[in-house]
Structures are given as structure tokens and as C-alpha cells.
Amino acid sequence: MKSRVIDRWISDYLSQCRVSANSLIITVYGDLIAAHGGGVWLSDFIRLVEPLGLNERVVRTSVYRLVQDDWLVSEQIGRRSYYHLTPSGLRRAEHASRRIYDVHDEQWDGRWQVVILPAALPTRLRDTLRRELSWAGYGAVAAGVLVRPSSDSATLLEILDGTGTRDKVVPLDAHSLDALTSLPLVELAQECWDLEAIGATYDAFLARFRPLLRTLSAARSLDPEQCFLVQTLLMHEFRRVLLHDPQLPAQMTPRKWSGATARELCRALYRLTYRLAQQHLLALCGTPSGPLPPAAARFYRRFGGLGDEPAAIPAP
Template sequence: MKPRALMFTLFGEYIQHYGNEVWIGSLIQMMSHFGISESSIRGAALRMVQQEFFEVRKIGNNSYYSLTPKGKRTMTDGFIRVYSLKNYKWDGYWRILTYSVPEEKRELRNQIRKELSLMGFGLISHGTWASPNPVEQQVMELIRDYHLDPYVILFTSSSIVSHSHEQLIKRGWDFAQIAKEYDRFIDTYQRIYEEFQRRAWNNELSDRECFIERTKLVHEYRSFFFMDPSFPHDLLPDNWSGTKARELFFNVHQLLAVPAIRYFETLFESAPDRELQLNREKAINPFIGMI
């Protein structure tokens, strides 16, 4: 696990429900369970501040980190897609974004590509991205956050004259490869789920193990949203394996939820001057309200 990606997983899965601010010492304890050193964690946290994903407060000798609005948007966009249960019908519109970023702003161009991929956009031709999902608000926030007004244009279209919808989809997304990744996930976690069920029935699962396994589960499942655009159901292939993978993810997640939260609470420490608002029910079941 890369430190930055794991930080987003921990904030999305746990910390956002406990005031969205955490002592760096708590973060170090949590991430040490996944083989990440203290120096790597502190370095990653500093870079997250420099990149305006984190903000930091000093109280005495202690540092407390929270997500900036930019960081919250990045985290929330991914987790909404992880926990959304709504299998909606396509509204018939393509969201199309074109951009032209100067060569001297290459890093900005690369960041735009990453953000668009995370939103489910596909590259259909040079500098042109498309999505059938209603992501206008997220794109406008992206434009504001990165000051992209001079470089991008976003518009919608209900028809593509030169190509069919199927041809456009083949240009921008490789659903056969995505299905293979979902099948691999299903093969792995079906065995794990059956084993965890047996061990839970025999009271053989510790809170610590549940915290580690639930975090790994979410971290791995989140990776699909760098490749799966979360299309409306009527644009998906028949017998889409992503549907079975989602059901399996939910089953494993809920099996581990309560003991995982118990263990997280033994590691978590908020700022002493902050009144802690717990949303434990939402932390245990993030699917609540995600329809």
C-alpha cells in the first residue's frame, strides 16, 4: 500500500466519521499495521499538505491533520462510488470535456488525467474525454480547484453522429479487462468470506484482525474506481461481474464492520480542543443513505 492512498482510505472509511481530524501519532499507529514506516508516513503527510489535500494544526508539540476542501472532494468522489447502491438508468447524455494544457504545465495535465479517470471519464481521442455519468458538478469543482478555465471546455451531447454508443465505449474503456480484474477479486474474496464466516461463528476473529482486513478490503476495492467508470446499468455488458463483486464486497465489509470500528477507536485520538462528533453508525455501515 502506498502511504498517500492508504491515508485517503483511512479518512474515507473511518476518520471522516470522527470529526475529520486526527493526531499524526494515531495515523502512524494505524498505518504501521500495514508495514509502513513512521518516516514514510510523516513524509507523505507533509506532501499532502504541500499539495493542498491536508491542512495541519499544531497544538503544543502535536500535529493534527484534516482534509482540505480539495482533499474532501478527492476522497468523497471515490467513496461515493464505492458505497453507492443505485443501479441507475442512463439519462441519454454524454458529458464531454476537451482540454489543451501547455507543455510547461505538464504536471497539471497529468493531474487532470488522473482526476478525470477517477470520475469515470474515458479518453476517446487526443485531449477529449467522455462520460455518460452526471458528473457536471464534480467537473466544475475540479476546474475551480485547479484554475482550469483557460484550458478546458465541458459540454453535453445527446447524440454522437460519427459513431454508435457501443463504438464510443470501446474507444474509451476496456470492459473485458475490467471484468477480469473483478473475477480475480471474486475468486480471492469468496474464499476469504467463507473462511471469515466460519471463524466469526467460532469467535476466532480478533478486533485487530478485522480492522486490518476491512481496511485492506476497502483499499483494494477502491482500486476498481481507477478503472471501472461505474456506468449506468443499461450501458454495461450482460452479466456484468462488477455486480457480483459489489455484493461480495458488501458481505465481507459488514461481517467485519463492528469489531473493526472497535479496534479503530482504540487507536484514534482527536485534537484536545475539538468536541468530537461521532457518527459510529455511519462508520459501521457506510452504505446508509448511499442509493
């Protein structure tokens, strides 16, 4: 049985928040559909997202744009259209998934990934690369110079290979001469990333979703469609906040930083909703080969592992 409180929360969210149809569709594909092979019938997808305020005309317009942006590709099979993520779309979704779902508890060793964009790099290619690097947590320290405090060169090489720029830019692996000096690092972080604005979006996320966790935790039973809608809006919001957060090491973050608390809240809500959200997705969507395939094994490793223990409500 559907909860009126949850219905009202969903309605309030959709009426109060500016939700981009393109971004919401990417969230559904990236969070749910990518784990099941990456594609569904368009007619099924329209039914799936209609309760999110996306009618058929809006969905068709948005998926057309996402095809132009190399997120999706369409296939006409008989009278039906099948849309699935492109290799580029899958790569972007995978990069986002790592940042959203992976546990980041290692200590920073003072290493930096640096990318220098030559002036001769074509404007369109430069814009594409900057956008991809920004999604991966890179910030501009100077014109044509992007940095990320990390030793993860694998992600950088995947982005360069995926955009065809490995031989067109200068990637460097650098090391801070004094990784424990906090003041210059904090000042640098403030120049490269708008940490104050990012912190404010984390605080707004907590204020919006903490009451919902209390409601879901207290419910005797949950409705599959409501779980799908809540999970989609949860990940749409958290993805929007997190992908602007460079996930800096502790030496570079402000003293009052609510990113970790927001992640705990997101994890708790996700673990409450994912099973029934999956059930709803599988009930509504199919592929040319039949039902959606089971979720990939890595899906169940999200947030350090999806289990059944009760969700704890993060303290204010």
C-alpha cells in the same frame, strides 16, 4: 480472540500484494477518518497502521508527500503533529465515496458529460484536471476530449470549481441520438476504457476476498483490530479497482462483467466488519479537541444502508 485464519490471510495479502503506502494512507483517511472530521494525531495514526506493515519512517515520509500533493495538511500543536484532510482532499474523498458506496441503479438516458481541454491550458493544470476527471469516471475519446455517459453535471461542476478550471475548459451536456444502439457504444467504450483489464481485476478481487467472507461469516466472534485491518485492505483493493471502472451503463459493458458481483461481495464484507473497525479506530485515535467525533450520518448510508442482517455470500 484473534483468528489465526484471518491473521494468516492478512499476512498473505501484505506479502503477496504490492501495497503503496501513500494509497493505503489515503484509503484509511478516506474510508474511516473522513467520516469522523478528517483528522487525527500523527502518533495515533502511526499506531493504527503499523499492523499494515507501515512503520513510523514510512508513514512520516508518505504523509509529507501527501501534504505536497494537497491531500493532507499538518498542524504542530505543542510537541505533537495533527494531520487532516485538506479541502481538496475532502473533495476527492467525497467523490470517491460516492462512486464506491452509492447505489447506482438508475437507467441511463443517453446523456453524456463532455469536457474539452483547450490546447492553451497549462500542462500542470491539464494533468491535475485529467486525473480528477479520471477518478470520476471520465475517459479520453480523443486528444483533449473526455467523456462520461451520465447526466450528473453536479460532480463535474464540483471538479471544475475545485481545480479552478470552470472558465478554462469547455464543459458540454450531450445526448446520444440513439441510446439503444449497442454495437457503436461498446466499441466506443473499448476505445476509451480498458474494460478487459478492469474485468480481470474484478475477477481477481472476487478470488481473493470470497474465501475471507466465508471465514468471517462462520466466526463466532470477531476481533476489532482484525476487522479494521480487513476493512482497510478490502476498501484499498476495491477502491483501486473501482476507481478505474467508469461504471458504464449496461449497454456499454461486456456480456461477462463481474463488477456487480464484486460490489455485492465488498458490501457483505463491509457490513460484517464496520462496527468493530469503528470501535478500533475510536479506541486508538484522537484529535486536539479530544476523542474522534461520531461518524457523520451519511456514513451509515453506505452501500444503500449498513444493517445487521446476515451477509450473503455472492455465488461464483
